Amino acid sequence: MLSPERTIEDRDAGDWNAPLRDRAHPPESVAGPLISLAATAAAAPADTLRRFRLSQVELMPTVRRLELDWPCSVAMMQRFAEYVTGVPVCHPRDPGSRSGSPIPVLFLCLQMGLSAYDAAADESDDRRLFSFVDGLCQEAARLLSGIVLFTPDNDCWMAGNGAALHGWLATCDVRGVTVHRSQRRGASHQRVLSAIGRYVVPARESAILERVLRADATP
Numbered sequence: 001m002l003s004p005e006r007t008i009e010d011r012d013a014g015d016w017n018a019p020l021r022d023r024a025h026p027p028e029s030v031a032g033p034l035i036s037l038a039a040t041a042a043a044a045p046a047d048t049l050r051r052f053r054l055s056q057v058e059l060m061p062t063v064r065r066l067e068l069d070w071p072c073s074v075a076m077m078q079r080f081a082e083y084v085t086g087v088p089v090c091h092p093r094d095p096g097s098r099s100g101s102p103i104p105v106l107f108l109c110l111q112m113g114l115s116a117y118d119a120a121a122d123e124s125d126d127r128r129l130f131s132f133v134d135g136l137c138q139e140a141a142r143l144l145s146g147i148v149l150f151t152p153d154n155d156c157w158m159a160g161n162g163a164a165l166h167g168w169l170a171t172c173d174v175r176g177v178t179v180h181r182s183q184r185r186g187a188s189h190q191r192v193l194s195a196i197g198r199y200v201v202p203a204r205e206s207a208i209l210e211r212v213l214r215a216d217a218t219p
Contacts, residue, residue: 034091035147035179036102042169045081052107062114070129072205079200080136081106082164087174090143105143112139129205130212137196145189148182158184160191162199 043051053060066073089102113136120131144159149168157168169177185191201209 035088035105035143036091037149037174037177037179038087038089038102038104041174042085042087042166045078045085045166048081048086048104048106049077051086052104052110056107056111059111059114062118066114066117066128066132069125070132070205072202073129073132075202076133076200076205077110079164080109080140080196082166083159083196083199084109084140084144085165085169087165087169088144088147088149088179105140108143109136109139112136126208126212130209133197133201133205133209137193137200140196141189141193144187145192146181146183146187148180148184148187149177150180152176158182158186158192160186160188160195162195164199 042048053063084106086104086106088105090105090108091102113132113134116135117128117132120128123131140159147159149157149165151172155172157163157165159165197206
């Protein structure tokens with residue numbers, strides 16, 4: 001695992017073109033979730049999801065119910081795994097949280113989406129789907145907004161730019177990629193939320209979710 005002290009860098013708004021520097025910051029001084037990278041290549045999305053299922057046995061009844069209610073959710077989770085991958089990991093700030101071990105961002109997002117789906121068990125099918133997608137994407141935006149990945153050649157990936165991380169990592173060595181904090185537009189919360197939603201949710205289901213939003217907005 002790469003050290004979070006090496007992989008997180010706070011950058012000022014006018015500093016985008018400055019040479020990357022390997023500055024050390026203690027984890028406590030970094031605003032927002034502490035994100036680093038697993039020191040392994042990105043696994044195939046199907047393998048990453050399989051690892052999630054094996055490690056989250058308690059959520060499997062909810063997964064099966066979601067897949068039964070909405071068969072399209074299988075492809076949606078696959079695309080979400082392509083977009084986020086199992087490489088970015090979050091370091092819990094609570095020392096008692098899973099022994100402080102880093103958890104893949106993908107896993108945290110799926111946990112949030114599935115928990116929201118379970119909590120909406122008494123709602124209509126459409127609202128349950130909305131709860132899953134909203135929980136999934138909101139958690140991804142919370143964890144990945146303000147985050148930019150850089151290669152040694154200064155190529156970068158931001159979750160708000162619409163490109164799947166799995167494809168981007170296939171072109172570089174993850175061991176040379178570093179994590180930085182940024183105020184770039186492509187790393188903003190709303191951009192991340194919108195980009196992930198567009199990539200993950202098919203057109204038909206997107207229309208369903210829009211109807212739910214319109215119904216909620218109607219007095």
